[in-house]
Amino acid sequence: MRKLQSSSPFFLFLLTLLGTGSSSPQDMSSAISPDLSRVFTLSDFDFELPSALIAQHPAAERSSSRLLDGTGVTPTDRIFRDLPSLLKSGDLLVFNDTKVVKARLFGEKPTGGKVELLIERVLGGNQVAAHMRVSKKPESGTTIKLVGAPDTNDNLSATLLGRWPGAQGGLFRFVLSNDAGDEPYTLMERHGHMPLPPYIERAHDSLTPDTEEDQQRYQTVFARAPGAAAAPTAALHFDEMLLAALEARGVQRASVTLHVGAGTFSPVKTENLAEHRMHSEWYEVPEATQQAIAQTKARGGRIVAVGTTTVRTLESWAQSGLASADTTIFITPGFGFKWVDLMITNFHLPKSTLMMLVSAFAGYEPIRALYQHAIASEYRFFSYGDAMLLQRSV
Numbered sequence: 001m002r003k004l005q006s007s008s009p010f011f012l013f014l015l016t017l018l019g020t021g022s023s024s025p026q027d028m029s030s031a032i033s034p035d036l037s038r039v040f041t042l043s044d045f046d047f048e049l050p051s052a053l054i055a056q057h058p059a060a061e062r063s064s065s066r067l068l069d070g071t072g073v074t075p076t077d078r079i080f081r082d083l084p085s086l087l088k089s090g091d092l093l094v095f096n097d098t099k100v101v102k103a104r105l106f107g108e109k110p111t112g113g114k115v116e117l118l119i120e121r122v123l124g125g126n127q128v129a130a131h132m133r134v135s136k137k138p139e140s141g142t143t144i145k146l147v148g149a150p151d152t153n154d155n156l157s158a159t160l161l162g163r164w165p166g167a168q169g170g171l172f173r174f175v176l177s178n179d180a181g182d183e184p185y186t187l188m189e190r191h192g193h194m195p196l197p198p199y200i201e202r203a204h205d206s207l208t209p210d211t212e213e214d215q216q217r218y219q220t221v222f223a224r225a226p227g228a229a230a231a232p233t234a235a236l237h238f239d240e241m242l243l244a245a246l247e248a249r250g251v252q253r254a255s256v257t258l259h260v261g262a263g264t265f266s267p268v269k270t271e272n273l274a275e276h277r278m279h280s281e282w283y284e285v286p287e288a289t290q291q292a293i294a295q296t297k298a299r300g301g302r303i304v305a306v307g308t309t310t311v312r313t314l315e316s317w318a319q320s321g322l323a324s325a326d327t328t329i330f331i332t333p334g335f336g337f338k339w340v341d342l343m344i345t346n347f348h349l350p351k352s353t354l355m356m357l358v359s360a361f362a363g364y365e366p367i368r369a370l371y372q373h374a375i376a377s378e379y380r381f382f383s384y385g386d387a388m389l390l391q392r393s394v
Contacts, residue, residue, distance in 0.1 A: 040333055040364070042271045045355040047371060054199050055384035058217040062239040066386040068374055070362060071342070075373040080237045080387055081245070083344075089250025090301035091342075092292055096232040096309045097255040099223035101185060102192030103262075106206035107146035107158065109134070115144050116204075117158060118195055120171055120229050120261050121282070122184045129164040129171040131262060144174075147206040149191045154178035156191055165280075185226055194218055195229045197265050197383055199349075218383070227259035227282075233346045233383045234307035251304075254292040256313040258283040258327075264309075268351055278328040278353065283313040285323045293339060302341040308354050311361070314339040331357040333364050343390045347374055347381040363393040 059065040062080075069076040069086065078086075087093075103119040116133040123129055138144070138160055146156040156178045164173040176184045194210045196202055196218060202211075220235040221243075246253070263279025270276050293314075296303060305311045316327035318338035330353060343361055348354040359367045370388060379386045 038333075038364075040273060040356075042268055042273065042351055044364070045268075045352070045359065046350045047368075047375075049350060049375065049381060053375065053378060053381045053385075055380035055382060055386075056201055057213065058236065058384045059380075059386075062217075062221070062237050063242040065237050066379055067237075068370060068377075068379060068386065068388045070366065070370045070388050071391040075370055077377060081242055083242065083389070084245045084249040084251065086389060087246070087249060087251045087304065087342075088302070090252070090296070090299055091304055092252045092254055092296040092301055093246065093304045093306060094289065094293075094310050094314065095220070095222060095235055095238075095253065095255045095306045096258050096260075096313065097220075097222055097224040098228040098232060098257050098259050098309075099226040100194065100219050100228045100231050100260075101226050102188045102210075103195045103229045104193040104204070105146050105158070105188070105191065106193075107144045109138050109142060109144055117144075117146075117174070118229060118262055119184070119188065119192075120263075121259070122227065123164075123173070126175050126177060126184060127161070128158075128174050128176055128184050130158075130174055132172045146191065150209075152190070154180065154182075154187075154191070156187065170279075195262065197230065199382055200384065222255070224255075225257045225259075227257075229262045230260040230264050231383060232258075232260055232307045232309045234344045234387055236383075237344075237387055238306075252292065252296070252301075254289040256283065256285050256289055256310055258309045258313045260309055264354070265349070267349070268353060268356075273330075273332055273356070276330065276353070278330045280326045280328050281309075281312075282326050283316060283324070285313060285317045287323070290323065303339050304342040304344065305340045306344050308343075308345055308348075308357050311337075311340050311343055311357065331360050333360045335360045337361065337392055341392055343392075344387055345390065346383065346385055346387050347371070347379060349382065358388075358390060361392055362390040366393065 065080045067078040067080040069078050105117045107115045109115060113135055118131040119128045121129040140160055140162050143157050143159045146158055148154050148156045158174040158176050161173040163169040164171045176187050194214050218231050221239060259282050261279050261281050268276050293303060312329055316329045317323060345358055
């Protein structure tokens with residue numbers, strides 16, 4: 001995996017296009033202090049959301065979801081398939097091409113206690129890092145018998161090695177194994193369940209198979225690189241007909257990869273935002289995408305990020321100069337965006353880091369107004385919900 005250092009000629013050229021004179025990397029693990037007169041706290045990102053607006057199923061067609069156009073002075077209600085008319089020839093859409101894996105596995109300890117694993121990352125050597133839901137944590141060295149798919153007898157198991165990434169890490173490191181010695185992605189595809197977020201009400205157990213709808217629709221049409229424990233949801237609205245219409249419009253496409261972790265659903269718990277510690281996610285910006293961005297900026301086109309994960313990827317690369325790395329970037333109001341001009345995003349949870357990110361991008365008060373409009377107009381929220389088109393605030 002190629003790492004583009006911040007001192008490389010190509011990276012310096014890109015920074016020149018952006019009109020910045022510095023290419024030194026910044027610390028991606030810390031919160032970005034607001035360069036504003038107002039100091040934001042967690043409570044500033046809270047709002048009341050009627051539970052009936054939390055989408056439990058996707059729209060009948062991907063591109064038939066609603067689109068709240070927030071690029072003008074007042075909100076405009078549209079349909080997602082209107083997107084080509086809102087973009088210009090020469091704009092560049094950047095997608096996250098990660099693929100959601102069937103990361104949820106169920107099993108039991110030798111004592112009979114139930115265990116649920118949500119695999120966050122494949123580490124190599126059949127080792128994985130996972131969240132573990134269990135009444136009492138087993139000791140290191142314990143082998144958990146996992147439930148296989150119906151009509152299989154693989155002797156699927158997970159042996160606990162310890163915590164990850166270190167002794168105090170929030171995840172657990174396991175070795176996945178079966179009689180055939182299959183690697184983790186094969187085992188998850190055969191025996192796992194789709195890692196739907198907790199607010200989508202489904203039976204989360206070993207006996208209930210995933211629905212065909214969830215298997216198809218909680219995945220983008222261009223998913224390529226397996227490794228995500230959650231979908232890049234803004235991209236779920238794109239179908240082949242819409243992509244063809246965008247191409248006919250002269251809108252270009254590029255992709256990055258960020259393997260979305262389950263931590264994206266973790267609430268912020270500290271009122272002081274600077275005390276929050278972000279989860280880590282791996283990203284990559286391919287060289288072809290780097291060149292497409294440079295060419296777009298050079299001709300005066302706009303970079304349109306599809307989803308917050310694409311924003312986090314591009315801005316992590318801008319900060320560090322690393323085209324492939326782990327990021328814990330935390331974007332709050334006052335952040336200086338380098339690459340992204342427009343963003344397509346779904347509606348996010350109260351008090352979430354994603355609410356802070358979109359507020360940083362489009363402005364705190366404009367986002368509050370857009371969310372009030374969306375709730376009053378009964379837009380559908382969260383992963384299977386509707387979308388917004390946002391423009392970077394000056």
